[in-house]
Amino acid sequence: MAFSLLAPKPVGAVGQSGGVRSILGTIVRYTVLVIAAILFLLPYYLILRNGLSSEKDITSPDWTFFPSSIHWENITELFTDPSVPMAGAMLNSALIAVVQTFGQLLLGSMAGYGLARIPYKHANKIFYAVLVTLMIPSAVTFVPSFVLVSSLGWVSDLRGLIIPGLFSGFVAFLFRQFFLNFPIELEDAARVDGLSYWGTFWRIVFPNSLQFYAAIAVITFIAAWNSFLWPLVIGQDPSSWTVQVALSTFITAQTINLHEVFLGAAVSILPLVLVFLFLQRYLVEGVAQTGIKG
Amino acid sequence: MSGTQTTSAVPAAGSAGRASSASPRKRRVRGTTGAFWLFVGPFLLGLAIFIYVPIVWSLVLSFFRAQNTVVPDVFVGVKNYVDMLTDSAFLGSLWTFTLFGIFIVPTTYVIALGLAVLINRARFARAFFRSAIFIPAACSYVVGALVWKLSIFNGVRFGLANTLLGMFGIDPVAWLSGTGDFPWYWPVVVTARLWLQVGFYMILLLAGLQQIPNNLYEAAYVDGAKPGWQTFIHVTLPGLRTTSVAVLILLLINAYQAFDEFYNLLGNVPYARPPLVYLYYTALGAAQDYGHGSAGALILSLIIAIVTIFQARVLGFGKAD
Numbered sequence: 001m002a003f004s005l006l007a008p009k010p011v012g013a014v015g016q017s018g019g020v021r022s023i024l025g026t027i028v029r030y031t032v033l034v035i036a037a038i039l040f041l042l043p044y045y046l047i048l049r050n051g052l053s054s055e056k057d058i059t060s061p062d063w064t065f066f067p068s069s070i071h072w073e074n075i076t077e078l079f080t081d082p083s084v085p086m087a088g089a090m091l092n093s094a095l096i097a098v099v100q101t102f103g104q105l106l107l108g109s110m111a112g113y114g115l116a117r118i119p120y121k122h123a124n125k126i127f128y129a130v131l132v133t134l135m136i137p138s139a140v141t142f143v144p145s146f147v148l149v150s151s152l153g154w155v156s157d158l159r160g161l162i163i164p165g166l167f168s169g170f171v172a173f174l175f176r177q178f179f180l181n182f183p184i185e186l187e188d189a190a191r192v193d194g195l196s197y198w199g200t201f202w203r204i205v206f207p208n209s210l211q212f213y214a215a216i217a218v219i220t221f222i223a224a225w226n227s228f229l230w231p232l233v234i235g236q237d238p239s240s241w242t243v244q245v246a247l248s249t250f251i252t253a254q255t256i257n258l259h260e261v262f263l264g265a266a267v268s269i270l271p272l273v274l275v276f277l278f279l280q281r282y283l284v285e286g287v288a289q290t291g292i293k294g
Numbered sequence: 295m296s297g298t299q300t301t302s303a304v305p306a307a308g309s310a311g312r313a314s315s316a317s318p319r320k321r322r323v324r325g326t327t328g329a330f331w332l333f334v335g336p337f338l339l340g341l342a343i344f345i346y347v348p349i350v351w352s353l354v355l356s357f358f359r360a361q362n363t364v365v366p367d368v369f370v371g372v373k374n375y376v377d378m379l380t381d382s383a384f385l386g387s388l389w390t391f392t393l394f395g396i397f398i399v400p401t402t403y404v405i406a407l408g409l410a411v412l413i414n415r416a417r418f419a420r421a422f423f424r425s426a427i428f429i430p431a432a433c434s435y436v437v438g439a440l441v442w443k444l445s446i447f448n449g450v451r452f453g454l455a456n457t458l459l460g461m462f463g464i465d466p467v468a469w470l471s472g473t474g475d476f477p478w479y480w481p482v483v484v485t486a487r488l489w490l491q492v493g494f495y496m497i498l499l500l501a502g503l504q505q506i507p508n509n510l511y512e513a514a515y516v517d518g519a520k521p522g523w524q525t526f527i528h529v530t531l532p533g534l535r536t537t538s539v540a541v542l543i544l545l546l547i548n549a550y551q552a553f554d555e556f557y558n559l560l561g562n563v564p565y566a567r568p569p570l571v572y573l574y575y576t577a578l579g580a581a582q583d584y585g586h587g588s589a590g591a592l593i594l595s596l597i598i599a600i601v602t603i604f605q606a607r608v609l610g611f612g613k614a615d
Contacts, residue, residue: 029415029416030416033409033412033416037427040429040492040493041429043433043446046446046454063457107340110334110337113333115334118330118333119330126334129341130341133341135599136349141348141349143355144591147351148343163344197326197333198329198332222432228554233574244434250440251436251440252558256444262440262444269434276429287501288497288498
């Protein structure tokens with residue numbers, strides 16, 4: 001099914017019999033779609049509009065769709081305001097998301113390959129041990145995980161934010177399923193040529209699985225960038241805030257500078273919008289792959 | 295079985311990917327046990343430390359008094375569990391979010407399915423509509439809550455919803471305050487969640503729709519099923535069975551685990567407080583009560599597990615189509 005979503009598949013002759021009813025149906029369908037698209041895109045517009053407006057335009061009792069003027073200088077204001085650690089938060093988020101994506105893919109794909117391809121008498125038991133972790137809702141383990149991380153002294157520390165998130169049973173599971181379907185003839189040929197499992201994996205299997213890696217990477221990156229509960233629990237000192245925690249602090253603050261909050265939100269979603277625009281095919285494929293778990 | 299081979303293989307792990315150009319000497323790692331642990335070992339070690347140990351620790355803590363300390367203090371037996379199960383705030387949040395799940399699951403499913411069907415049938419601008427509805431799925435729940443709270447459902451006059459209501463001469467609504475006769479916060483949290491999650495499930499259902507073989511539609515047509523509703527009931531819905539079951543189970547699990555948008559929209563309010571927000575304030579708030587927090591987390595896990603299994607049974611998960 002890889003990338004089948006990308007090629008529009010016409011429904012065919014069935015259900016498209018001509019006539020006035022069909023034309024009417026098309027009009028109704030497109031009307032619904034246009035309204036839905038407007039509603040789904042509107043919040044993005046509001047973020048941009050408010051982020052680049054003056055405070056007066058945002059809070060004006062006579063709300064207008066377009067602000068009276070656009071204030072690009074809000075951007076420099078956001079990053080130079082000492083009371084708002086936005087630049088540092090962006091850096092933390094980027095570091096966490098990149099390292100976790102690489103870590104989860106490296107460790108998860110290796111484990112998945114081992115479980116799928118290397119015969120070992122306890123492999124089944126180990127696979128079940130990995131499966132069990134999928135049944136446990138990750139959000140529910142935050143209390144004990146916090147207890148562990150705080151006893152390691154990793155609170156408000158990048159290690160505490162990153163390391164516990166490097167091991168995803170779900171990523172390992174997905175890679176195992178994927179490698180089970182990898183053409184075994186290729187691997188057998190490599191093994192006959194004298195490559196070890198290690199060599200076979202890195203020289204044959206990995207280079208031929210890059211699309212799958214990309215799909216999982218996009219999903220992992222977005223999840224890591226957007227995660228909130230764990231960074232909120234661990235990132236207690238402002239220097240260890242991620243963008244999400246910084247924005248959350250904004251929202252609940254007593255006095256807020258609305259245009260800064262919205263511009264901060266715009267900046268925080270920018271990397272994801274770029275991922276979305278340029279890597280959408282991998283994103284769609286990743287969602288289709290990971291959907292069973294989410 | 296292969297102690298020597300294991301040690302010869304392990305150093306390669308340290309130098310990661312580039313080790314693929316390893317010397318010929320390492321080529322014949324025949325010891326499969328060593329190779330297995332080389333691949334699975336690092337991952338399993340992390341899983342043990344950061345998943346299994348916390349779970350066991352939490353089980354231990356839940357039987358102890360542990361306040362302001364992460365070390366079990368005094369053994370109290372099942373007292374923490376009894377306390378949580380008689381705590382009206384905790385029970386209330388479990389009940390509220392069961393109802394929330396019962397509402398949000400079908401709503402999301404129906405809207406996502408409707409949009410998927412429309413997009414699947416669209417003959418032009420299909421990529422645009424798919425992207426427009428999918429793109430909120432890339433937005434964080436924090437940002438979603440931010441826009442909903444500070445712009446759309448801002449309780450003051452300049453909030454977008456209140457501006458619209460004002461056009462009809464209706465007074466501004468204090469959406470999130472919890473005051474007034476009607477729980478106005480529900481439309482806020484429901485629409486926020488719909489905006490954030492519909493696109494994701496729409497993509498899943500769209501993938502499911504495209505896996506239904508075209509000849510099933512043709513056969514239905516030959517059998518006299520009218521295109522439209524009849525075909526949808528007799529071909530499309532059964533064809534989507536596997537995807538639908540996965541989507542419904544996922545949605546309910548996610549509803550029980552709601553945290554991000556509720557924390558940011560409402561904070562620690564007695565109404566519309568999800569179990570996780572309550573546990574967050576129990577364990578990490580002023581009381582730092584890890585004993586009760588752990589007991590509550592385990593109760594919530596158990597409920598999610600039971601509901602998932604029950605739902606999977608009812609919906610027949612795993613049955614071949």
